[in-house]
Amino acid sequence: xxxxxxxxxxxxYRECYTRLEELEKDRIFCRHQMTHLLDVARIAYISNMExxxxxxxxxxxxxxxxxxxxKYVQYEDGTPHEQSGEKIASEILGSLSEKxxxxxxxNRMILTAIRGHRRLREDADVLEKLLYTSDKASxxxxxxxxxxxxxxxxxxxxxxxxx
Numbered sequence: 254x255x256x257x258x259x260x261x262x263x264x265x266y267r268e269c270y271t272r273l274e275e276l277e278k279d280r281i282f283c284r285h286q287m288t289h290l291l292d293v294a295r296i297a298y299i300s301n302m303e304x305x306x307x308x309x310x311x312x313x314x315x316x317x318x319x320x321x322x323x324k325y326v327q328y329e330d331g332t333p334h335e336q337s338g339e340k341i342a343s344e345i346l347g348s349l350s351e352k353x354x355x356x357x358x359x360n361r362m363i364l365t366a367i368r369g370h371r372r373l374r375e376d377a378d379v380l381e382k383l384l385y386t387s388d389k390a391s392x393x394x395x396x397x398x399x400x401x402x403x404x405x406x407x408x409x410x411x412x413x414x415x416x
Contacts, residue, residue: 257314259353263345266322273325281399283392285321293317297387308380312359316366316384319345339368 260266270287277284294317301308322345323338346360355363362380369381370388377385394400394410403410 254311254314256311256349256353256355257318259349260315260318260345263349265341265345265348266319269322269325269341273321273328276325276328282403283397285324289391290318290321292391293320293384293387296390297383300383300387306379306383308362308383309359312355312362312380313383315346315355315359316363316380317387319363320367320370320384320388333371335368335371339364342367 273285277286283289294314297313297317298310300306301310301313319342320338321334322341323332323334323336326332326337326341327334343360343364346355346363349355362378365378366381366384369377370384373382373385390411392411393414394403394405395412395414397403400410
């Protein structure tokens with residue numbers, strides 16, 4: 254997982270993650286902190302193995318850890334976080350050292366998955382669909398103390414455990 258750890262240690266990742274943490278410190282609804290990011294990664298990896306998709310573990314974890322990195326931008330200026338996140342992730346991935354870099358195809362897969370993780374396209378790439386479904390499955394509305402105050406539709410809420 255050295256490439257994933259290189260992302261976590263990247264100065265831009267740390268800066269964006271810290272800004273997001275600060276903006277969400279008093280948030281009572283779903284947060285986009287490390288617990289959520291790792292839940293998405295683990296669900297995606299398990300699903301990948303169960304479905305025999307063959308996506309490399311580090312690619313899945315990289316996409317999961319980066320998928321909400323643009324959320325602070327959405328809070329600050331309204332830019333959808335999948336758009337700002339793709340841009341930030343591209344900068345991070347493009348500046349990794351040669352020994353920590355993902356291939357061009359892996360970068361393409363990761364960035365496509367980040368861009369598509371909020372709305373599933375009909376012709377979604379495999380990782381894009383995996384990230385989308387894992388992100389949704391990670392939400393534990395059934396155990397959320399703020400569920401009654403949440404404005405998500407009943408159809409959107411996870412009121413049962415899903416994997």
